[in-house]
Amino acid sequence: MQKTQRLNRFKQLWPFYVLAAPGIIYFLVFHYVPMSGLVLAFKDYSPFKGIVDSPWVGLTNFRDFFSTSDFVILLKNTLIISFLNLGVYFPFTVLLAIMLNEIRMLTFKRFSQTIVYLPHFLSWVVIYGITISFFGPSGVINHYLEQWFGGGANFLVSNEWFRPLVILQSIWKDAGWGTIIFLAALAGINPELYEAAKVDGANRLQNIWNITLPGIKSTIVVLLLLRLGSSLDSNFMQIFLMSNGLNLDVSNVFDLFVYHIGLEQFNYSFAITVGMFKSIVSLILVVSANYAARLLGEEGIF
Template structure:
């Protein structure tokens, strides 16, 4: 009753309440009129709830001394003890350095490559040759990580193809799989080779949306190919590139576990041990579930902070962002 009296005494607030009520009714009406579209979304929503949100309940074990026989709720609460243990561990800075080093170099080298390839392919006139090149650079994406790791060992082992070529020309063999300094180039180089062609599909789709009339007008005005790429093509793909950059930075600490684990050897482990492989070894091999969950949660929080900072910066600079 008091709320109704206050609202009636304030015409502006009363109109805002009525407008909000009308908006809610219009949203409900729109949902009812387009219920078929929402039914299409229902399986995806159920999937994310069941497999993404409900398992978040298990994050509680990062703050507990988890004992499987007692369950999550029955295990004793230890607070931030596991986080402090990880921060004070002698491996902490090594893991951070290796994880960030691989991620940052992979982002610096791997992110621009699909853009460059897409711009070059877009300028090709001969369509058959263009399709051939696309097929060749797309193909590595379909190679599994296990097969890729096997190929790397075959090519870069002590008696592999690369060392055979080096010794053939009078050089001395290089221990690619044993020296820690070679782990990062092999990891990043193989990733660029495998994913560049597939990643450029998104940019080619964005370039396909550029009207040919714009290129014709630029040609009439005397613009050469480089100028058309610089002033027509690059601005056209910039919003897409910004969104993909935000997503890439958001996954900065989520390096591919499978390839790093498969390429590890006892000799290159100082450079190959990263947070995902450390979580696997501590959590599953040593059965320290709570400690591994704390390390994984720390990793996820870092990613969340990074994606928020980059999204906010991108919106201020270019006006494009994820939200």
């Protein structure tokens, strides 16, 4: 009896398993099989011996990594870019959202939104190309620096200019797009608050300070925590394109190091060790960020 019931249930449900199968296989093959590849961090991988037969080396790879000067430099470079984004890009996005929100002419507001959202959809290579057109040795900026001050700068191949350029690119590409979530939060603020403030004789700046900012506080907090949680993730595409031999002192971040060690020098085990360190610390950071958001009474990310 129970058997037929189960059979009936299977007859009813099998289409769902068929529909889910390709997706599940995808996640297993392209996400979970790579996770199993992390065992190579504990081995001295040699392509001739294969994954299974390469000898175990315990934590040697980790010990080697933490004892090199590379580790400190990578950590420093990665964190500096993350914190510059946090300190410059993020406030700029909030400010831009508030300014867009203050525009009262609807057509002008919509027009500016159309303009500032667009760069988000361009590829990093296109942004890199535009950057070269303007900041390259024969680019627009250098042309005018020569003309007005008699000398240009090697923006693309110098340690000093790498970070400012990267932050500038991030702002140009994504600050407009980043306003969307704040604009949505701003739309949710009760208009009666502004009416009441008007009766009290508050001016626009006071309104922004006393009503608008508190209204998007929780969004700001959650996004800030989220960004802190991903401090070790640099925008790899961008860094990869902008880095070169002459600015490697400041442009070398974890992901780039993994690329150079793993795919250019074929030292898989060591590259995987570095990648694994990053993945685990990121996992801890993201979970902590979520926990912190909940502690603060926000909804959290998951």
